[in-house]
Amino acid sequence: MEEFSSLYAALDLVESGYEIYPLSANTKTPPKGHHGYLEATRDQNTIVDWFQNNPDYNLGLRLDTSHLLVVDVDIHDSTKNGKDSLMKLQRQGKTLSPDTYIEKTAGGGLHYFFKYTGDKVRKVNNWPGIDLLTDFTVIAPSEINGKPYAPLDGRTLADIKPAPQWLVDKLAGQKVNWSSEHTYTTRQKKYTGRLLDEMVTGTAKGNRNAWLTKIAGRMFGVGASPKTVYNMLSVINDSFVDPALPSKEVNVIFQSILKRESKGVH
Template sequence: MEEFSSLYAALDLVESGYEIYPLSANTKTPPKGHHGYLEATRDQNIIVDWFQNNPDYNLGLRLDTSHLLVVDVDIHDSAKNGKDSLMRLQRQGKTISSDTYIEKTAGGGLHYFFKYTGDKVRKVDNWPGIDLLTDFTVIAPSEVDGTAYAPLSGRTLADIKPAPNWLVDELSTNNLNGASEYAYTTRLKKYTGRLIDELVSGTSSGNRNVWLTKVTGQLFASGADPENVYRLVQMVNDNFVDYPLPENEVTKIYNSILKKEVKRIGRSPVRN
């Protein structure tokens, strides 16, 4: 990636009314101390400060405040090939328009961008290999593993078309691959699924300490390695707590729960 290309792209985006946020170089994750899409902004002074000090940062786009939907089509898993799912949808009369703004992703998939004003949702594998994103996404000219996200056919965000009606209906109902969400949940969801749902749902400033203490205990109860628990708690705090706790508070919560684990099964604290 050329030096400052993310900065130039970010300034172009905010001039068009979009909100952006930084990602660590060559990754999809926020830099340490940043809070992902929750700190997305149009403030050019903040953006210049981010990217002048870190010209290799990748670029994230907040979708809900930009009134956008991304259909994320992955092809790296042969058992869940998103292009195969697109073909099946097309045979059902459900077409994902190819005349909108599209980016090729670093993994070789495609991001279809559409205008969308409905509820904020994030449906992973709504169809095999296809995610529906209305909260946040990585955007060009970001690079992952040395491969850049790039627009197809020289298009720009000015080419974005409205989301097709059938897709808006898909996002505004409780259907999941044709089954009711309740039926899906009661049939398939186990402890790990419920825990993931709670982590991603996050919390607000009113009960941050209590909530993070509870989910830290749940992560330990899952049997995860203490080091992985600590990393995940940090990530959850940075991305799903509004507003995130200071790092020393997160560490204090972690150590408190870990001490109970030490008494229970003999683990040793790993954080100072």
Template structure:
């Protein structure tokens, strides 16, 4: 990345009225002392102070203040290929405007930028490999592991097109399903289903410790192995908490609950042995 390219882009966006914020270089995390997207601003003095001292910082864009929506198309896993999901949507006549501003992401995905004035959302895997974001996003010229976010076809935020009506309906909670081959069988939602729904909904910065504590406790209730619970806890923290906790904090919470669960297991074992005897 060219030195001060991020600063130049941040100032350019601020001049256009967009609110931006810094992210630690090579990550999607804000630096210490910056409250993530909630600290986003178009004040050029603040932006200059952020990026002049750290020219290799990545750049975040606050979406809700500008009535923007990002359709985040990922290809992290074979079973969650966002481009395959786009093809399935296309077959149903549900397409995204190809002439809107689109950025290639560092992991080979796509960010479709659209105009959207609805309520703030952050919905993960609305379709396999496709997230819908209207709160914040990483934007070019950010880089992850040397791979850049970059605009396609020379378009800019000035080229953003309105979100199609079918997508607005989806965000408003109206029914927009896959064809029958992708439909899920309707059944009563069980404990694990409710847990997964709550997990994906996530939480905000002010409630993250209590929320993650509850999630870890409920994961233990499923009977999963402790190693599985820890791996899921780390993943939940990274993906579903607005401004994730430090890993050491996640570990501290996990160890505390693990200790509690072990004591409970010991008490139940003693009680059961007495009953059996």
């Protein structure tokens, strides 16, 4: 990534009315001491401070305040290939506009951007390999392991089209109640709440196996069933581990913790 390219992109975005926030270099996670999309801003002085001091930062875009929806098509796992899911949806007459703003992701997937004014959602694996995001996303020119997020065909956010009606209908009724978010943050945070916060904070390369092992043990510790632990590990790995571990490694982690827990029971 060229020096200050994130800064220049950030300033262009805020001039167009979007709110942005920093991500640690080479990751999808906020820098230590930052709060992700919750501190997204249009204040240019703040943005200059962030990116001048850390020119290698990746760039995050807050979606809900911009009334945007991102359809995240992943190809990390052969058993959950988002492009295969797109083909199945197309055969059902459910298509995504090829003319909207689309980015190729660092993992080789696609981010379709649409205008959307419905309820705020973050629906992971809505179809195999496809997530629906209206809260936040990584955006170009961010890079992970030298592989950049990049617009297709020289498009810009000015090319974003309205979300197709079938997708709006799909999201109807999947509302997440965010109105009382402040009420919850004022309560004393219990162990399970801290565990959930840690899950969605995620981790990056170099700490993935140990971190997932710790998370698995803590889920068993709060009484989750083996099936729940395994399913949650898979979701956490796909969504919050950067880059995601292969499924077989997640399975090894799960089996090792399950074996340990079984010994404890007996």
